[in-house]
Amino acid sequence: MTSPLLSVRDLHVEIETNRGLLKAIRGISMDVNAGESIGIVGESGSGKSITLKAILGLLPPNARVTKGEIFVEGRSLNGMSDKERRAILAEKIGIVFQDAIAALNPVLTVGTQISEIPHRRLGWSKAKSHERAIELMTLVGIPEAEKRLKVYPHQLSGGLRQRVAIAIALSGNPKIIFCDEPTTALDVTIQAQVLRLLEDLRAKENTGIVFVTHDLAVVNEICEKVNVMYAGRFVERGTVEQTFQDPTHPYAYSLLKSAPDMEHPVERLFSIQGEAPDLTKPTIGCPFAPRCFAASEECLATEPELRHVHESETACHHATNFLSQLNAGQA
Amino acid sequence: MKAKNFSFYFGIGLLSFIVLVAAFAPWLTHYDPIGQDLLHTLASPNSHHWLGTDNLGRDVLTRIIYGARIDLSIGVLAVLFPFILGTTLGLISGWRGGWFDAILMRIVDTTIAFPFYVLAIALVFVVGAGPKSIIIAISLVGWVAYCRIIRAAVLVAKELDYVHAAKLSGLPTGRILRRHILPNVISQAIVFSMSDIVLSILAIVSLGYLGLGVPIPTAEWGSMIQEGQAYILQQWWIPTIPGIMVVIVGFSLSLIGDGLVKRLNK
Amino acid sequence: MSDIVLSAHELSKHFVGRQSLLAKVRGQDPFTVPAVDGVDLDIKAGETIGLVGESGCGKSTLGRTLVGLYPQTSGELSIFDRQIGKERSLEERRAVQMIFQDPFASLNPRMTVGNMLKEILLFHKLATKEDVEDKSKELLTLVGLPTSALKSHPRQFSGGQRQRIGIARALALQPKILIADEAVSALDVSVQASIVNLLLDLKRDLGLTMLFISHNIAVVRQISDRIAVMYLGRIVETGPTEEVFANPQHPYTKLLLNSVPKMTPGSKLGEAPSGELPKMQAKFVGCRFRGRCPVAVDACATTDPKLLPVKGSNNPDHMTACLLVQ
Amino acid sequence: MNFLSYAGKRLLQVIPALFGISVAVFTLVHLIPGDPADVLLGQTATPARTKILHHTLGIDRPILVQYFSFLNHLFHGSLGTSFYDRLSVTSLIAGRLQASAFLLVGGILLSILISLPLAVLAASKEGAVRDQAVRVIPIIGLGMPQVWIGIELILLLGLKVKLFPVSGFGETFLEHVRSVFLPSLSIAIGLSPILIRSLRASMLDILDADFVLTARSKGLSRARVTISHVLRNAIIASVTVLGVNIAYLIGSTVIVERVFAIPGTGSLMIDAIGRRDYPIVQGVTLFFAVAVVVVNLITDLIHAALDPRVSLG
Numbered sequence A: 001m002t003s004p005l006l007s008v009r010d011l012h013v014e015i016e017t018n019r020g021l022l023k024a025i026r027g028i029s030m031d032v033n034a035g036e037s038i039g040i041v042g043e044s045g046s047g048k049s050i051t052l053k054a055i056l057g058l059l060p061p062n063a064r065v066t067k068g069e070i071f072v073e074g075r076s077l078n079g080m081s082d083k084e085r086r087a088i089l090a091e092k093i094g095i096v097f098q099d100a101i102a103a104l105n106p107v108l109t110v111g112t113q114i115s116e117i118p119h120r121r122l123g124w125s126k127a128k129s130h131e132r133a134i135e136l137m138t139l140v141g142i143p144e145a146e147k148r149l150k151v152y153p154h155q156l157s158g159g160l161r162q163r164v165a166i167a168i169a170l171s172g173n174p175k176i177i178f179c180d181e182p183t184t185a186l187d188v189t190i191q192a193q194v195l196r197l198l199e200d201l202r203a204k205e206n207t208g209i210v211f212v213t214h215d216l217a218v219v220n221e222i223c224e225k226v227n228v229m230y231a232g233r234f235v236e237r238g239t240v241e242q243t244f245q246d247p248t249h250p251y252a253y254s255l256l257k258s259a260p261d262m263e264h265p266v267e268r269l270f271s272i273q274g275e276a277p278d279l280t281k282p283t284i285g286c287p288f289a290p291r292c293f294a295a296s297e298e299c300l301a302t303e304p305e306l307r308h309v310h311e312s313e314t315a316c317h318h319a320t321n322f323l324s325q326l327n328a329g330q331a
Numbered sequence B: 001m002k003a004k005n006f007s008f009y010f011g012i013g014l015l016s017f018i019v020l021v022a023a024f025a026p027w028l029t030h031y032d033p034i035g036q037d038l039l040h041t042l043a044s045p046n047s048h049h050w051l052g053t054d055n056l057g058r059d060v061l062t063r064i065i066y067g068a069r070i071d072l073s074i075g076v077l078a079v080l081f082p083f084i085l086g087t088t089l090g091l092i093s094g095w096r097g098g099w100f101d102a103i104l105m106r107i108v109d110t111t112i113a114f115p116f117y118v119l120a121i122a123l124v125f126v127v128g129a130g131p132k133s134i135i136i137a138i139s140l141v142g143w144v145a146y147c148r149i150i151r152a153a154v155l156v157a158k159e160l161d162y163v164h165a166a167k168l169s170g171l172p173t174g175r176i177l178r179r180h181i182l183p184n185v186i187s188q189a190i191v192f193s194m195s196d197i198v199l200s201i202l203a204i205v206s207l208g209y210l211g212l213g214v215p216i217p218t219a220e221w222g223s224m225i226q227e228g229q230a231y232i233l234q235q236w237w238i239p240t241i242p243g244i245m246v247v248i249v250g251f252s253l254s255l256i257g258d259g260l261v262k263r264l265n266k
Numbered sequence C: 001m002s003d004i005v006l007s008a009h010e011l012s013k014h015f016v017g018r019q020s021l022l023a024k025v026r027g028q029d030p031f032t033v034p035a036v037d038g039v040d041l042d043i044k045a046g047e048t049i050g051l052v053g054e055s056g057c058g059k060s061t062l063g064r065t066l067v068g069l070y071p072q073t074s075g076e077l078s079i080f081d082r083q084i085g086k087e088r089s090l091e092e093r094r095a096v097q098m099i100f101q102d103p104f105a106s107l108n109p110r111m112t113v114g115n116m117l118k119e120i121l122l123f124h125k126l127a128t129k130e131d132v133e134d135k136s137k138e139l140l141t142l143v144g145l146p147t148s149a150l151k152s153h154p155r156q157f158s159g160g161q162r163q164r165i166g167i168a169r170a171l172a173l174q175p176k177i178l179i180a181d182e183a184v185s186a187l188d189v190s191v192q193a194s195i196v197n198l199l200l201d202l203k204r205d206l207g208l209t210m211l212f213i214s215h216n217i218a219v220v221r222q223i224s225d226r227i228a229v230m231y232l233g234r235i236v237e238t239g240p241t242e243e244v245f246a247n248p249q250h251p252y253t254k255l256l257l258n259s260v261p262k263m264t265p266g267s268k269l270g271e272a273p274s275g276e277l278p279k280m281q282a283k284f285v286g287c288r289f290r291g292r293c294p295v296a297v298d299a300c301a302t303t304d305p306k307l308l309p310v311k312g313s314n315n316p317d318h319m320t321a322c323l324l325v326q
Numbered sequence D: 001m002n003f004l005s006y007a008g009k010r011l012l013q014v015i016p017a018l019f020g021i022s023v024a025v026f027t028l029v030h031l032i033p034g035d036p037a038d039v040l041l042g043q044t045a046t047p048a049r050t051k052i053l054h055h056t057l058g059i060d061r062p063i064l065v066q067y068f069s070f071l072n073h074l075f076h077g078s079l080g081t082s083f084y085d086r087l088s089v090t091s092l093i094a095g096r097l098q099a100s101a102f103l104l105v106g107g108i109l110l111s112i113l114i115s116l117p118l119a120v121l122a123a124s125k126e127g128a129v130r131d132q133a134v135r136v137i138p139i140i141g142l143g144m145p146q147v148w149i150g151i152e153l154i155l156l157l158g159l160k161v162k163l164f165p166v167s168g169f170g171e172t173f174l175e176h177v178r179s180v181f182l183p184s185l186s187i188a189i190g191l192s193p194i195l196i197r198s199l200r201a202s203m204l205d206i207l208d209a210d211f212v213l214t215a216r217s218k219g220l221s222r223a224r225v226t227i228s229h230v231l232r233n234a235i236i237a238s239v240t241v242l243g244v245n246i247a248y249l250i251g252s253t254v255i256v257e258r259v260f261a262i263p264g265t266g267s268l269m270i271d272a273i274g275r276r277d278y279p280i281v282q283g284v285t286l287f288f289a290v291a292v293v294v295v296n297l298i299t300d301l302i303h304a305a306l307d308p309r310v311s312l313g
Helices: A048-056 A082-092 A110-114 A116-121 A126-139 A157-168 A187-205 A216-222 A240-245 A250-258 A297-301 A324-327 B001-021 B060-096 B098-113 B116-129 B132-156 B159-169 B173-209 B221-231 B237-264 C023-026 C059-067 C090-095 C113-123 C132-142 C147-151 C159-172 C189-206 C215-222 C242-246 C250-258 C300-301 D003-032 D036-044 D047-057 D065-075 D089-124 D130-141 D146-160 D173-208 D210-217 D222-259 D265-274 D277-308
Strands: A006-017 A020-030 A035-043 A064-072 A093-094 A176-180 A206-214 A225-228 A231-239 A307-310 A312-314 C004-016 C032-044 C048-052 C074-079 C096-099 C177-181 C209-214 C226-233 C234-240
Touching: A006 A048, A006 B098, A020 A048, A020 A231, A020 C215, A035 A048, A035 A216, A048 A064, A048 A093, A048 A176, A048 A250, A048 C004, A064 A082, A082 A093, A093 A157, A093 D047, A093 D210, A093 D222, A110 A116, A110 A126, A110 A157, A116 A126, A116 B237, A116 D173, A126 A157, A157 A176, A157 A187, A157 A216, A176 A187, A187 A206, A187 A216, A187 B116, A187 C234, A206 A216, A216 A240, A216 C226, A225 A250, A225 C074, A231 A240, A231 A250, A231 C059, A231 C177, A240 B116, A297 D065, B001 B173, B060 B098, B060 B173, B098 B132, B098 C096, B098 D003, B116 B173, B116 D003, B116 D222, B116 D265, B116 D277, B132 B173, B159 B173, B159 C096, B159 C132, B159 C159, B173 B221, B173 B237, B173 D146, B173 D222, B221 D146, B237 D130, B237 D146, C004 C059, C004 C209, C032 C059, C032 C209, C059 C096, C059 C177, C059 D130, C059 D146, C090 C096, C096 C159, C132 C147, C132 D003, C159 C189, C189 C209, C189 C215, C209 C215, C226 C242, C226 C250, C226 D089, C234 C242, C234 C250, D003 D047, D003 D065, D003 D277, D036 D047, D089 D130, D089 D222, D089 D265, D089 D277, D130 D173, D146 D173, D146 D222, D173 D222, D210 D222, D222 D265, D222 D277
Parallel strands: A035 A206, A035 A225, A093 A176, A176 A206, C048 C209, C048 C226, C096 C177, C177 C209
Antiparallel strands: A006 A020, A006 A064, A225 A231, A231 A312, A307 A312, C004 C032, C004 C074, C226 C234
């Protein structure tokens, strides 16, 4: 089994805030292979988008990776110089942010920004880079690409800007694209177009996708695997079919039941009481315990580690198939 | 955060110390600020005169203390009127818009076009020197800054949903302005007023230097710098110390201003 | 008294672009944006209508015109068949209240929750000095907040709690109809669910009439009895929720509904819709959806379809603005 | 072509401001208590002579007529004649322009040289020691009177160390530059606290922006990210900040010209004030205001040229 394209081992990230030291990520491990589509789902404050930035070394000045190791095709990045590390990561991984108008340089034309990697990093000539830019713009479905090279980001619609951002992410022909809530700011019909684009890229170019979002329906339609994140950790990991059909972690289960489903409206939505824990304070036991319907003494004492339950991995002392139990009238 | 509070209270402490010293001047120094002693002119600091004497034998320390009275009082007074006028006009023009706002903005644009000192000098020249006319001159120019800050803040605030909610609950405009808009915009004017006091003192000092300030021989930091300039080589401290006093006052007011930003926008 | 709480007939709200002095002098008519362009809507007592549409379709402008934040450009608005003009009496103001989207901008940061409620209760004489405290506590309990919240400032509450305070404020005036403008869009899934449940409880307990505006179609289906789909300033389809979701008639409604990602396991992306979100133009000729409509015919280019009952549908309420289906 | 139309449009918008300035300056001088004739004639004033002088000075005509003749003169480039040496105010100002221009340019250059690097240094790592250190400068610097800075510079760099001349303007270009250095430095020290504070804020916005993250994610070197992404946005921000503070900068030249005895337009005005020579005061005040409006217009146009978001339509 060749080593995975990207693997992250026990990643820890801390952020200095005026409320104290925030333990944003408390041990994340995951593997990503080319062509795979993995979803990272969680609510605000779960640390999902910090994870992407931490892996790529794009953390803000007040945040630091305090523990953990990243391997690219089996080679560890620890101990490498910052320059070397950036080069390797940039070759393999592209990134798309939520708000394209902020993620594109307002004073540079779209063409310049798309051809920047080919021209600046791969050393192609200006003409060849522009050639590549047009190719990429057509690939991501921007009509009349030729004419739009000289356009500035603020002159494009939300949907087109996001396509430009994807073109940029693709310009270094990476194996994987990190997407940090790329369609959250878009309208439903435009979101569908961008999701379809990402799906086609995976099919045609075998470009893997790591998709961070709070929208469970989007993960359901575009991802094969899903990691449900809570308070800086993965609490449940597995295939989308398995996790959506039969979640084994109380939080994953509650989340799935509180999200309204367009096709099956229910009498009453399940709502989780209380709020996410304040990660500037140390967590004792399972962070979800105070809000969990299945919590017990043990949960308050020790924080459960991820372990195999049926086909997925879950971090819960009482992990079981809540849904099937419910249907069987036991839970 | 400890550090943030410390600097705020340090600023308040420093300023109140200076204000107290100025207020209790007669008890602190028995010298007369304008009493000349031609026998001991330009004396260097000694046990009698801790900061020496100037070219007319007057005690420098005493003049610094009495100077604080003039500069601080004018500085604060010169900020009061613009604060009130500017805030009111800014509030109305930000809320009402229309012709009132258009006219006011033309006036503001014209006033801003004049460099502050040039307009202040011209106004003092027109109204005549002395503390009263300085306050008038600075006020005639100073209100513009407050008007722009408050107007900009009101334009933002009136689009916020809690103002919409107030409108929807049928509250009269006066009450909405008083209880919903003003409390949320006034903080920016208060913070600015801290640095505005410093700017006013700087204006007084500059006007004093140009001979348009507080008439001689009253003890005032600006005229002390101007008179002291001639003796800069030997008695360098005579023009330097009044300047340092202004810097200290400026320093304390900036600390208070920064501290207020944290408190008011919490 | 008819059971129609709020009704709009041919309602329009056009925004007039700022015009330079020069253009005014030359007599050019300013660039107008017909955000809401002739809308008919009747909301019956106790009913919740979901208003859906993409950004720029005018749903929020319609909501703000109904509530009275924007004066209408043309058309009639009436509450219980009494027409209301541009200036509304206190009585009329109280009748229509709004809940807002951004929990952090909808509460006055400088006022405690208690003072906020007391101010409007006393102003509208819905409470006296003596019982205003109790009335305020009642409102908080009604929306599921501890009565201790009276003394705190908005910054001490989470997003979900602030929305509850916003709902309490709206209910304080005992409105006939509540307009929720993207009231849960800024909240996390779990908190969103609790607010949706609260609104459903209020509907059941108080017989609350509500217009629920949102771009989130799954939430709208969860909460509404009837749906109205808006596109470029017009309602293109309306009808009972189950009916419209079961068999959408207007091409845009179909496009919208199958663009929404589904939760059911195994469901994969449908065919991607084509075309960009169109920009609002001053005037439209023919049907406004023609540009993106997969089934447009020549007639669509000339006639501007009205909202009419769907041909052959058993439910007279199910109406759509498309030639092919009327 | 459309940049020119944008410039044209902006020029048109400046006219109301200039008109407002002319009204303000005109009313300013006419508010002066007392009668200029008394000042001019002094003891020799007699009703008859005063009447004649009023007529020659034209101040016996109704106020509106005086204003339009003032405007009329203005269009013909004349700002009236000085009471004392009967020279046209315009020529007097023109004679002093060179010194003021040197001072202004020197002040701007040194302000940027001091403020920009410090602002970038502070913004590079928010909250770090170097950020705290740089932020102390405005807290202390805001309180420094322009006059005092000038005098201390004379003491430290002029007399004690004799590096630079402490007064006058010199003859040759080189002498001009040397003699203008200390005054420009004192303007720069006076202005830098304000510039540092706003430049630092703009730098922080740029460095925190997502597009810098996108650039870094492209695997570009730090230098490349700075040059092709941060720099241009930073320049646009600096031009805006400078534009806003231009009026303050031009104002401070008046004081500095006095402290360093530089024959500029500012000291022309101060001397005129001493002699209560109204036309000069009026003329110089008008000149300064117009200068501010023009410089603001220039910074606006530079900003429009650099920033594609400014619609040139």
